[in-house]
Amino acid sequence: MASALSDCSSRATARLLPFQRSVQSRVSQFQRSVSIAWNPLGMNAIRSAASPHWSSSAVAPVAMTTETSAKVIDGKSVAKQIKDEIAGEILRMKDGTGIVPGLAVILVGSRKDSQTYVRNKKKACEAVGIKSYEANLPEDSTEEDVLKHIARFNDDPSVHGILVQLPLPRHMNEEKILNAVSIEKDVDGFHPLNIGRLAMQGRDPLFVPCTPKGCMELLHRYGVEIKGKRAVVIGRSNIVGMPAALLLQDAESPRGYRLVGDVCYEEVCTVASAITPVPGGVGPMTIAMLLSNTLSSAKRIHNFK
Ligand SMILES: Nc1nc(=O)c2c([nH]1)NC[C@@H]1CN(c3ccc(C(=O)N[C@@H](CCC(=O)O)C(=O)O)cc3)C=[N+]21
Numbered sequence: 001m002a003s004a005l006s007d008c009s010s011r012a013t014a015r016l017l018p019f020q021r022s023v024q025s026r027v028s029q030f031q032r033s034v035s036i037a038w039n040p041l042g043m044n045a046i047r048s049a050a051s052p053h054w055s056s057s058a059v060a061p062v063a064m065t066t067e068t069s070a071k072v073i074d075g076k077s078v079a080k081q082i083k084d085e086i087a088g089e090i091l092r093m094k095d096g097t098g099i100v101p102g103l104a105v106i107l108v109g110s111r112k113d114s115q116t117y118v119r120n121k122k123k124a125c126e127a128v129g130i131k132s133y134e135a136n137l138p139e140d141s142t143e144e145d146v147l148k149h150i151a152r153f154n155d156d157p158s159v160h161g162i163l164v165q166l167p168l169p170r171h172m173n174e175e176k177i178l179n180a181v182s183i184e185k186d187v188d189g190f191h192p193l194n195i196g197r198l199a200m201q202g203r204d205p206l207f208v209p210c211t212p213k214g215c216m217e218l219l220h221r222y223g224v225e226i227k228g229k230r231a232v233v234i235g236r237s238n239i240v241g242m243p244a245a246l247l248l249q250d251a252e253s254p255r256g257y258r259l260v261g262d263v264c265y266e267e268v269c270t271v272a273s274a275i276t277p278v279p280g281g282v283g284p285m286t287i288a289m290l291l292s293n294t295l296s297s298a299k300r301i302h303n304f305k
Pocket residue numbers: 029030031032033034117163164165166167188210278279280281282283284285286287
């Protein structure tokens with residue numbers, strides 16, 4: 001048995017061969033979103049495996065002509081549940097302290113996809129009671145312009161999370177800009193210090209990157225045990241693949257690297273016990289985790305338990 005998280009930023013595009021009986025998942029980023037597939041029980045067990053952890057309302061079978069088909073992990077419904085929990089916590093915090101969490105998003109340029117993501121994040125913030133702040137800078141801004149906005153948000157006590165929408169225009173040094181975000185407000189978890197801490201035993205990062213965190217949360221909420229399983233992560237981008245691998249290792253999985261390839265959803269459905277769809281899988285979870293990180297940040301900064 002094996003599982004895989006694949007990151008479509010990698011060049012690997014091989015299709016899963018059904019006879020391998022291995023589990024594949026796909027974690028893509030940016031324009032595409034993410035799938036997780038998991039086969040903890042093996043193919044024969046799939047149809048009879050009615051684990052008590054699987055909430056029937058959150059699980060739907062995929063229409064397939066083949067004999068077996070994976071449970072579809074409903075990221076959208078889990079994300080909604082999490083957002084409801086967050087909204088409750090924000091009310092409690094507001095009642096207790098008068099403070100509401102604030103998220104600042106910096107968008108440079110006018111990429112349509114980035115504008116859509118930013119709009120969706122803003123809507124999600126409003127829905128749970130997070131105040132959102134926005135800085136929209138023109139494509140030809142300088143690094144210094146962006147750094148100035150980061151510094152302003154770093155110093156603004158009503159802002160608890162800062163997100164610099166990626167990708168940045170080519171003329172900018174991404175590392176330099178992400179480095180400037182205060183580590184206490186780095187709700188994306190992209191600051192080198194947060195990523196470094198994720199890799200170190202016994203030094204918890206202040207924030208875990210939202211997409212891999214969302215994948216782990218889906219596995220957790222669906223009762224999928226990670227300990228002792230073999231996991232394959234495809235792609236090692238700083239924001240999805242690499243932190244995903246670190247989080248899975250944390251769960252005491254054996255270590256090792258091997259390139260497997262991208263996933264073919266239709267084929268994987270026949271061998272995996274569970275898979276996340278696109279849309280409605282990891283994408284909505286990414287946003288829910290961003291809200292969760294922003295809430296945790298506000299709680300930490302104001303010492304609200
Ligand atoms: N600093 C930064 N942090 C990010 O977290 C970040 C980023 N930059 N740049 C872009 C990527 C992409 N990303 C997505 C979030 C939600 C969906 C999402 O909710 N997708 C929906 C589909 C939406 C649609 O209808 O197209 C779904 O999968 O169901 C997708 C992609 C966050 N990103």
